[in-house]
Amino acid sequence: xxxxxxxxxxxxxxxxxxxxxxxxxxxxxxxxxYDVCHVGHARAAVVFDVIFxxxxxxxxxxxxxxxxxxxxxxxxxxxxxxxxxxxxIAERYIQLHDEDMAALNVITPTxxxxxxxxxxxxxxxxxxxxxxxxxxxxxxxxxxxVNGFPAYGGLSxxxxxxxxxxxxxxxxxxxxxxxxxxxxxxSKEGEPSWESPWGKGRPGWHIECxxxxxxYLGDTFDIHGGGEDLVFPHxxxxxxxxxxxxxxxxxxxxxxxxxxxxxxxxxxxxxGNIFPVRDIIKQYHPEALRLFMLQSHYRSPVDYSDTSLxxxxxxxxxxxxxxxxxxxxxxxxxxxxxxxLPTKPEYVSKLNDLKDKFDAALDDDFNTAQALGYxxxxxxxxxxxxxxxxxxxxxAKRVILETATGIFKHFGSVLGVFQSDPxxxxxxxxxxxxxxxxxxxxxxxxxxxxxxxxxEEKDWSRADEIRQELALQNITLKDSAGQTTWSIE
RNA sequence: GGCGGCAUAGCCAAGUGGCUAAGGCAGCGGUCUGCAAAACCGUUAUUCAUCGGUUCGAAUCCGAUUGCCGCCUCCA
Numbered sequence: 215x216x217x218x219x220x221x222x223x224x225x226x227x228x229x230x231x232x233x234x235x236x237x238x239x240x241x242x243x244x245x246x247x248y249d250v251c252h253v254g255h256a257r258a259a260v261v262f263d264v265i266f267x268x269x270x271x272x273x274x275x276x277x278x279x280x281x282x283x284x285x286x287x288x289x290x291x292x293x294x295x296x297x298x299x300x301x302x303i304a305e306r307y308i309q310l311h312d313e314d315m316a317a318l319n320v321i322t323p324t325x326x327x328x329x330x331x332x333x334x335x336x337x338x339x340x341x342x343x344x345x346x347x348x349x350x351x352x353x354x355x356x357x358x359x360v361n362g363f364p365a366y367g368g369l370s371x372x373x374x375x376x377x378x379x380x381x382x383x384x385x386x387x388x389x390x391x392x393x394x395x396x397x398x399x400x401s402k403e404g405e406p407s408w409e410s411p412w413g414k415g416r417p418g419w420h421i422e423c424x425x426x427x428x429x430y431l432g433d434t435f436d437i438h439g440g441g442e443d444l445v446f447p448h449x450x451x452x453x454x455x456x457x458x459x460x461x462x463x464x465x466x467x468x469x470x471x472x473x474x475x476x477x478x479x480x481x482x483x484x485x486g487n488i489f490p491v492r493d494i495i496k497q498y499h500p501e502a503l504r505l506f507m508l509q510s511h512y513r514s515p516v517d518y519s520d521t522s523l524x525x526x527x528x529x530x531x532x533x534x535x536x537x538x539x540x541x542x543x544x545x546x547x548x549x550x551x552x553x554x555l556p557t558k559p560e561y562v563s564k565l566n567d568l569k570d571k572f573d574a575a576l577d578d579d580f581n582t583a584q585a586l587g588y589x590x591x592x593x594x595x596x597x598x599x600x601x602x603x604x605x606x607x608x609x610a611k612r613v614i615l616e617t618a619t620g621i622f623k624h625f626g627s628v629l630g631v632f633q634s635d636p637x638x639x640x641x642x643x644x645x646x647x648x649x650x651x652x653x654x655x656x657x658x659x660x661x662x663x664x665x666x667x668x669x670e671e672k673d674w675s676r677a678d679e680i681r682q683e684l685a686l687q688n689i690t691l692k693d694s695a696g697q698t699t700w701s702i703e
Numbered sequence: 704g705g706c707g708g709c710a711u712a713g714c715c716a717a718g719u720g721g722c723u724a725a726g727g728c729a730g731c732g733g734u735c736u737g738c739a740a741a742a743c744c745g746u747u748a749u750u751c752a753u754c755g756g757u758u759c760g761a762a763u764c765c766g767a768u769u770g771c772c773g774c775c776u777c778c779a
Binding site: 225242243244245246251252253254255256257258259261286287288367370371372373375376377419440441442443444445446447448470471472473474475478480481482505509510511513514515516517521522524525526528529532535536539575581583584586587588589590591594597598600601602669672674677678681685690691692693694699701 | 704705706707708709714715716717718725726727728729735736737738739740741742743744771772773774775776777778779
């Protein structure tokens, strides 16, 4: 089945036709390194991570470039406030970004270039534009003349005339047209600067992506992505710069992920509802955050709330429970025991069918929500085999469960979840909950021991009393095979 | 003012012309269990904001209405 992609440029789903058969170049706008990553960054990272993983799983040779903006007004502000250099600020937040991404199990892109390491590329690009008469220098600043690029507005569906009518256009009398944007900024006294044909200065925001995508992917590449807020002006300006310089299309497919809202409100500094990734993963297992995001289509807005994360956690536990039951069942097989054909071979074909449907869902514009539906179907099927099929002999279950293990491995590797051993997952999840609620583990375990004793003496009322007491702290006990385990609701 | 998006069960959320409208959470009944938990089985939208239209046939296409939201300024 061909890969379909919703192209922002045409507002339609299109069939992906790579420039070079079997090879994909993908550029995604990364972070500006002046603060820690929040849920919104996490969503963009997870969305494009799954896209990267699925394309690779489908056999494409993908070069994924995600940049770091390490020179910018916000970084300069921060550096001034702290009295240190911009490089130190950028380095710190790139480091923290990398930690967050690792925690979220986001694969490091193929190339992660930094703006400051591509000054020569940017200056060359600006010079080309100047020589073509599309850029003009004024007192050490260089501007891009939007009137020189007739296709301006093509990505975001805007017309220059309409934008001119808008009241929010910055009036800068230096510019020939208020919509012209800066390619190179003259630096003020004491600001970081680089030598250029226009004097000491620094690059404008948009030019770095044009320069770096060209450096690593060429004049035209396959996929360009980012958050939907980048459509205008950032991506529009990138297109203008690159295409005016090269005369070729910048990217064939433009993909934009939807926003994360917080309790139905827009996330913003003024509302004080910025949720850093590192705070969230103290409250919930990172895979719960990932699952939460993947349960909606990447283009829809998602609403982050404690309730939604809780539900994602419960759903994640459902999958890990199935995986754990499967692991236990398989380990119950005697060494060297012969495999017998399953008494119900339809389980195997159903599993293979679910894998095909899962892949097909991702082929259709990366529909992770639909794909997850098949993951849960597979989990139910596993539970049927491990738990409900009481009459099926163990050796006959082996073929089915080994098929299921392989399929879950595939699901997990594409979605970037189910990466832990179930026991390790449950342990980690419980630690998070214990920490969040400030529970006393030794006290809980002492109570469980006391209850076990009561149960041995068949003192059911005492046993139930302890169960009740622990239930008040949302602790659920599970009695099985002579031992009691506990978990937190 | 310009451009765009969304509205599906108690909640979250797929589905964009045609089999019984996925899946998750929550609820209810049952099996299992000393009691539970987990798991399994059954059940919870004759209906997809409203009103018209196109069609043999629409949640899905078109138009209108209502409500919500995003972008147009730094932003994933």
